[in-house]
Amino acid sequence: MRTATDLTRRDTIAAYGTVRTGGEPDLHGLVHLAASLCGVTRAVVNIIDDRWQHQIAAEGFDPAICAIEDSMCAVVLADARHVLVSDAREDARFADNPFVTGERDTVRFYASSPLVTPDGVVIGTLCVFDDVPGDLRPEQSHSLDVLAHHVVDVLELRRLTRELGRSNEELSQFAGQISHDLRNPLTALMGQLELAVDGLAIDDEPLVSRALTKAESAAARMDDMVSVLLKYARTGGQLRLGDVDLGAVIAASVDDMAAAIAESDATVVINAPLTVPGDATLLRVLFQNLIANAVKFAHAAGSRPLVEIAGEPTTTGWRITVDDNGPGVPEDNRERMFELMERGNTGDVPGMGLGLATCRRIAQAHGGRIGLESSPLGGARIWLFLPDHQALRA
Template identity: 60%
Template sequence: MGAESSAAVITVDDIARRDAIADYGLIGAAPEADLQGIVRLAATVCDVDTAVVNLIDDRSQHQVAAIGFEPSVCAREDSMCAVVLQHPGRVIVSDASVDERFAQNPFVTGRLGHVRFYASSPLVTPDGVAIGTLCVFGEEPGDLDAAQSAALDLLAHQVVDVIELRRITRELERSNEQLARFAGQVSHDLRNPLTALAGFIELAVDDPEMDAAPSAARSLARAEAAADRMADMLSDLYEFARLGGAQPRHEQVELAEVVRSALDDLQTVIAEAGAVVEVDAPIRVAGDATLLRALFQNLIANAVKFSAASGATPRVEVRVEPAAGAWRITVDDNGPGIAVDERERVFGLMQRGGTREAAGLGIGLSTCRTIVQAHGGRIGIDESPAGGARVWVMLPAQ
């Protein structure tokens, strides 16, 4: 709604508000059904005919959802909500025509409207930025009782929840698109040399001279199996990323076999680091064996790599315990650990923990989270009893 004219001075708060509003992508879009539902409920609860969600940037007030009239845009200097947003909090005005803040406002004087009763609750983002209001108003003087006032505040919080979910969903969609492009490029770049490697191994295995060198033949056979597994993993991970992480297979999988397969692929890494890896995971889970192998290959490789980089002889333990309808799988190491304020950030694409200095692009944990979430689970990081990091994975028991 509208305010007295004031100098168009853009402050730091205005810039923060403008940037936050832009992140939500609501300006110019069709009204969200959920927001329309909230303004309808706000009008009903507050016993008025009109309610609106206003977003206020450095220039304009944008009505992104409304009931009782068609949403539109007005100049910020005409906005009643812009006045109260300077000091965010619930505002209730029984008669705006006798309130010095609004008496000359065009929404009150008749130039744009005939508002008398006005009430609003601020929309404050999780970062503490007040970006607008949930506002109810009418052309007759009125008031709100305690229950109605509390309901208006609650509905304002729900508006923020709805637009936050929209923002997060849009970011995830962009991340999935980036991951798909990245996976496609990696798949393309690695497939050709991998095919060539597999071809050379096959030629060596078929060489008659291998009959006289059984140990070499066995090593080549293992290398050939590893190359085949890598090719399968590249194909499956690319398809997984292309589908936005939404289509893993769900088959009964022996977790111990999955982890042993990951250890086979990591044999050289483990041997070079002198690492000791202990596994106690005698359970079956519903999942995609290839993706779960990629998950534990990443987690164990990280544990070995960062423990070795800290100068310790790496010790890694993979354990399972039941937890309220789920399996809690932990991967503990004796490395430097991950600082508390880094434990969420390291799951971002192309992110690495500041306390873990080792080579890598920083895509492993991002991929791990995508795989775990696609299986209906959760992943996080705690301090390990072994002194390093504990990465935990919760997977549904059924």
């Protein structure tokens, strides 16, 4: 069973994007140096998620993938410290491992140093090993630790470079498209409300008055969302941070979408009794996009839409999931769905491909991450991780 720590590690790995590349040439020099300094024939950078060990850079052999159950490094990952084993056959942790028994390899000497991110999450190891027993001098063990820190430095540098690589042109396009997609219908809505308030013949004045007041209030909230989102897109964003009742924010998003939910006969279940640090307006935009997508695509596929939203605390923040019973998204398309103007194979479903790009930008503005996977309901699951910055600094 996957633990909260497993999921945090997986989410952190996803932010680096290393597993998808199929290899990390920038790290080859570091693993070569690790093998040389430790006097062994083989060294490897292992990234270990909740299911797999990914060898993303290797010296002395071709990198591959193995199940976490077979991984030697996964056994010691939770300790987050340097490990040195002279002969793995004599160590109870490794004696029956397929990399020791000959089923997959004949490892004897083994040493590893953890890869710890700046947020304190252990995502894998820098490992050296050989098929004969061996040992390391203290200075060699120290060198392995130092090189492990440099591996994380390389991954951090590549992540930051990728994030900062968004051009001003993209930001301008993003802001313009948001304006076109949201401001025009908002203007039309408010114009019609003004006409209704000024000239509608009212038969049931209290009922109509309440409805119009509620509609005007919803329009004002939409205007606030658009203004904040446009400001964020154009300037890089200034969050209005505070303690956010996430359940209330999600419920408000559902209330704003009451007409669309009723039209598609959708059911939305909320189980997210969390208080998180964030910008309430931007988080409302995020969940409105996620719920709208879930309802829209499930309905278009001929299903009676079911959306389940759940949240729970982790050791370093909060994990929220939005599940639906729609058609889902093929694995090789999932990352691409978060790109600007990307709609995938959506057929006749209306939209401009802005929803998930907007959600990722908002998640990143909060220091968080967002991704897509299969849902237990049969459709898509969007997962969102929001960090507890105080916990990460502790």
